[in-house]
Amino acid sequence: MAEANIPSLIQARYGPTTSSGITHAAAAIRNSTVETLLQHRSVRHFLPDKLPEGSLEIIIAAAQSAATSSNLQTWSVVVLDDGNKDEVADLCGNQDFIRKAPLFLVFCADLDRLTKVSAQHELRGEGLEYTDMFLMASLDAALAGQNATIAAEALGLGTCYVGAARNRPLELAQLLRLPPRVIAVFGLAIGWPDPAKPTAVKPRLPQKEVLHKGTWRVDGRQADNLAEYDFTLASFNAGEKREGVPAWTHRSAERIEKVESLHGRHVLKDALQQTGFKLR
Numbered sequence: 001m002a003e004a005n006i007p008s009l010i011q012a013r014y015g016p017t018t019s020s021g022i023t024h025a026a027a028a029i030r031n032s033t034v035e036t037l038l039q040h041r042s043v044r045h046f047l048p049d050k051l052p053e054g055s056l057e058i059i060i061a062a063a064q065s066a067a068t069s070s071n072l073q074t075w076s077v078v079v080l081d082d083g084n085k086d087e088v089a090d091l092c093g094n095q096d097f098i099r100k101a102p103l104f105l106v107f108c109a110d111l112d113r114l115t116k117v118s119a120q121h122e123l124r125g126e127g128l129e130y131t132d133m134f135l136m137a138s139l140d141a142a143l144a145g146q147n148a149t150i151a152a153e154a155l156g157l158g159t160c161y162v163g164a165a166r167n168r169p170l171e172l173a174q175l176l177r178l179p180p181r182v183i184a185v186f187g188l189a190i191g192w193p194d195p196a197k198p199t200a201v202k203p204r205l206p207q208k209e210v211l212h213k214g215t216w217r218v219d220g221r222q223a224d225n226l227a228e229y230d231f232t233l234a235s236f237n238a239g240e241k242r243e244g245v246p247a248w249t250h251r252s253a254e255r256i257e258k259v260e261s262l263h264g265r266h267v268l269k270d271a272l273q274q275t276g277f278k279l280r
């Protein structure tokens with residue numbers, strides 16, 4: 001692995017064939033939190049070893065330290081350890097790394113708590129019926145999940161998000177006994193990375209493609225930026241001995257081509273409405 005300093009980590013983040021464009025000022029910065037962020041990679045191969053005692057509490061405290069809209073804290077998390085992960089894994093795209101991870105967290109958008117708070121104060125809770133509240137709860141859950149991820153990675157653990165927690169939302173809700181107005185938005189597998197199966201840092205789109213200064217940039221360079229990234233990711237996949245992976249643009253277009261590629265998530269709106277999110 002590249003030496004853990006910010007310029008080399010940024011170079012790795014954009015791939016060896018892309019100019020990171022890092023300035024002298026940025027290269028002079030040293031910060032271990034930023035270094036942790038830049039070294040993120042999803043881990044799907046875990047050792048069977050348990051996590052150190054206390055790590056769950058630290059990870060959840062970090063999750064709860066995330067900013068939360070109006071301090072409403074509209075999320076909750078269900079923790080699954082060895083005993084009860086298999087059925088959840090079945091419902092989450094049958095992904096085996098979920099079974100193998102010593103810890104699996106199911107992050108939920110939670111409007112149940114505020115429903116009860118409204119009742120406690122004999123107020124109507126009308127706001128809970130609107131789409132924005134589901135978005136707010138999902139954003140809160142995502143920020144909490146990302147803080148949990150960073151905390152776990154800072155402790156030397158590996159993580160992988162599981163969006164497949166939305167593939168069969170009603171069955172998962174039933175299995176986890178979620179109350180109305182609570183729905184799983186993603187899972188997070190956590191464990192010690194298996195050193196025999198290391199994961200590399202996956203390059204991202206060139207920064208110039210995602211960064212717009214002041215107003216949305218229309219400079220006619222998007223096609224070049226995307227072609228550059230197709231090349232970068234193809235080199236990365238070749239280095240990882242992944243044969244026959246389509247170019248990123250092709251793969252991404254295929255990922256959204258038809259309803260089947262949503263793996264069941266096309267019914268999410270119905271499932272949300274059935275569980276009490278009215279989405280007005």
Ligand SMILES: Cc1cc2nc3c(=O)[nH]c(=O)nc-3n(C[C@H](O)[C@H](O)[C@H](O)COP(=O)(O)O)c2cc1C
Nearest residue numbers: 040041042044093095160161162163164165186202
């Ligand atoms: C919300 C979300 C859902 C994801 N769901 C899955 C999943 O179900 N299975 C999986 O193997 N990876 C999943 N991932 C991981 C992504 O595939 C991964 O982050 C992406 O390919 C970039 O690779 P990296 O994390 O190693 O940089 C998910 C990531 C996010 C943010």
